[in-house]
Amino acid sequence: MGRNLQSRVRLRPVDLARGHGLSTQAVRNYEEAGILPAADRTPHGYRTYTPLHAGALRTFLALVPAHGHRTATAIMRAVNEASAEEAFRLIDESHAQLLDDRRTLRAVESALRDLEPAAGSGAAGESGPQGTFIGPLAGKLGIRPATLRKWESAGLVHPRRDPRTGYRVYDEAAVRDAGMTHQLRRGGYLLEQIAPLIAQVRAAGGPEPLEATLRDWHGRLSARGRAMLTGAAELEAYLRQLG
Template identity: 30%
Template sequence: MIDEPPSGPPRAPLRTSDVARASGYSVQQVRDLERLGVIPPATRSANGYRAYAAVHVHALRAYRGLAGAIGAVAARQLLTELRGQPIAEAAAAVTSVHVRLARERDEALRAQAALRAIQAEAALPDGERPDDAMTITELAAALGVRASTLRFWEQEGLVSPDRVTSLAARRYGVAAIREARIVAALRSSGYGIPAVRGIMGSLHGLGGIAHADRIPQGRLDRIAARSVALLHASADLAVVVSASASA
């Protein structure tokens, strides 16, 4: 669950404790995030203490949402890069985050559709299922991948073709083609090889692909949560972008 930040940061000048209270971070976290470049360096008052402005609170709140959307490291990098950029460039950088999440969602939806198509074929009567075997070249062309990619998937235990000649040429029957199509769908949705290996093992353990289309749903749910986190950061990001552009 995403914590909603307190409303209305106090007016400048702010002490470290004021910024911590308004942003929801601890005093030490505020100092650490300043050191990491998440917020601009504080000015120093006549007595040497840090003096912050309201924009520091907005930057910290924006960081919380950005970290939930794209990860802490990428969030720190983005906020550092925003400082001093013209407003058009800064706004474009923030928009690119929304675009990235939308692209990931589209990839997950395509994977879900592909898995449902594979399920539908598997449910057909025996006489109506495609039963032609493929060579590695034919299957690679059908999936839009390189033959070397199929060999790599085989090495990783994701796809199991038959060997039919003394030269150990690969022959992909119906089961192997289905495995390769599932792997291709998952990889195009952003799943790494270890995750795909675990999913394929689960499918084999369950005895088939009856629930394979549910796999991308978890990714879609995570993308939705990240999108909400980005929405929470939007108002604070607008303040940061405007302040950076006018600095």
Template identity: 35%
Template sequence: MEGASETGRDGYTTSRLAAASGYSLQQVRDLERLGVIPPAVRRPNGYRSFGAVHLAALRAYRQLAVAVNPVNARAVMGEARRLPYDEAIARLVALHVELARARNDSLAALHALESIVEEDRTSAAPSSADAMSITELAAALGVRSSTLRFWETQGLITPDRPTRSGARSYPVAAVRDARIVTALRAGGYRIPAVQAILTSVHSVSADDARHALQDRLHAIAIRSEALLRAGTAIADLISYENDAIVDDRLTDGAESDRAALS
């Protein structure tokens, strides 16, 4: 059976690599097939032989899956092996940029929410004169009128229609909801999550929305740490693949030179 022998001087058997990496035998084979790790070397007896680069790639993939999810992690690991050196490094850097942007968006949303809560605490009691038209609200929030209409269809905000023409008018409560939705959407929350948070806000307080954004920031920090841990190993893998390509080209060039001289 493949992988039954001990680790020899030539590297890891499949079973030893699985044990060292924390993956099963089948997972190691699958990840090799999917291009997450470089192809194994086949021994004369047909068994796979792996090296340190394979172990590093598997450990990098485990962390990368935490950072960007398993599907994206498989794609990135494959790109790290296939893309030219500069493009592969740029792809890795882009992951850090994406997480940094997600953190900045969540911080902006949290700050916006804190501002809304503070205004609610210090503002005078609302009156009908404080209502806004859809054009005014869209301009105040920096979104399109069509976005407000979509949020209305999703039950996120509820305008009044006091006129026979059906023109929308947003009372203070609807304006507040719209501002919270804008903050949460800017923080990366999808519509179902926003609906759940708004329900909590209506039934309890804005603390739930605040806690949700703080939880998101914590999750981004965990993903960022995982990406940092994966980054070094992936950079080493990129360099390994690039060096192998350079060595192949040098070998091919040398053979061509010898052929030309013979």
């Protein structure tokens, strides 16, 4: 459909809403957030939309499972403001994050395969390298130091204390536990769900106790990868609509 013809087709908010199982208020909210282009108004002040708005809404709803609500919103705002390069940058960041998640999963599986019953013991931490402090570890994971302290209180991470300064020092096992906890939290697991998994990692000596979790993890990453393909196809179609 040509751009001029699109502009002559008029849709009510309820038309967009019904087509996607939304409320009319949600459609208005999306417009106000910049997810949809600004709507024209009738002489009586009612919003009127076009197939371009329908394309924007369809694109946004396809981007959410791939990138999350916040990033999908930012992508649509950038596109609607003619800042396609910013939209592509945001998409690249999501792809990089997914790749990082896949690498983390492989690292977890590798750690489980190579885990020895003594891994994570205090003796190993004292005889090995100095380890890392809470600030650098928090920065590497992209979290606050307070989050690591919370995980420690929950029994998920066991740093040792430097005998001179009293600072927390995370050895290789503690760094591994922190990384696994971080990834599982991002996957939607609660701390009380993670605790037994970490305990299994420390004591199991292999991946068997965690096979179901790892399969679920693989499935969620694959689903997100496919959602990115769907979102990319819808975004390309919307960009063609914009011309």
